[in-house]
Amino acid sequence: MELTEELALRALANVKIEPRKFATIYVYRSSNDIFKALVVTILTQNTNDRNALRAFENLVRLVGDVTPDRLVDIDEDTLANAIRPAGMHRIRARKIIELSKVILEKYGGDLSRIKDLPLDEAKKVLLELPGVGEKTADVILVNLGKSTFPVDTHITRISMRLGIAKSRNYREIQRAWMNILTPDPGRYLEVHLKLIQFGRDVCTARNPRCSVCGFKEVCNYYINNVKDKA
Incomplete structure (x- = not known):
């Protein structure tokens, strides 16, 4: 059986999205500010949204309004200490200061x-900005209502288990979901968020909860590794 949009939406129907568990959407909807959303998205790189949001809120307490002109001249050690919860805080601090400088100079x-x-x-x-890679750019763009589909580690894992992608290649997985779903930015954002939450709660890296998974009938992992042993 082939994975269709109808089946995917049915499998994800009971997944609840709490904006505060998704740092970028929480910050962007709260501020309507692309720079703030970009900073918190950079903070999510290689860490979870909870840690990134803690780091961002520390930054708010430090500088008040998170703007390029307030961050460009901040002491690097002070900034690094504030964003420590996100990890790799010294590297991120340099990136954020450099990002602020470029945005001020060019835009x-x-x-x-x-x-x-x-x-x-x-x-x-976005890709020309310091610290911004393909996933970070796509996260910002889909939150701006653009037709793209960001792929994170949870979505990669789910896609590989389902068998809709043959590799962990970002664009291959992105294309697979964009081919399955209605070409609508709202639908892309909805499914992107729900898949992440589904990966946190059900299709976990270890001991996935296949017994409660709505994708079972189209999931290669379940069919090949779980079904006959259940």
Whole structure:
């Protein structure tokens, strides 16, 4: 049986999304500010959203309004200490200071122009910024209502187990989901978030809860490793 959008939506129907468990969407919806969303997304790299949000909130307490002009001249050690909960705090501090400098120099401290750019142009702007890779750019873009599908470690694991991707290649997995789903930014964001939460709660890295999984009938992992042993 093939994985369809209908089956995916049914399997994810009971997954509840709490914005505070997703740092980027929480910060962006609270502030409507692309720079703040970008900073917290950089803080999520190689850590979880809870730690990233703690680090971002420490940063808010330190500087008040998180803006490029407030961060560009901040002492690196002070910034690193504030964002310590996210891990790799010294590397991230340098990235955030460099990011602030570039945004001030190239865009006058305001990234709002990318909201009105076509997807490819907006992504190009983001990818040229320090500390911004493909996933970080896509996370920002989908939150801006652009038609892209970010892929994280949970989505990669789920995709490999389902068999809709043959490798961990970011773009292969992205294309697989975008081919399955209705081409709509709202649908992409919804499924992106629900898959992450599903990966946290059900399709976990160790001991996945296959007995309560709605993807069982199309999941290679379940069919090949669990079904006959259940």
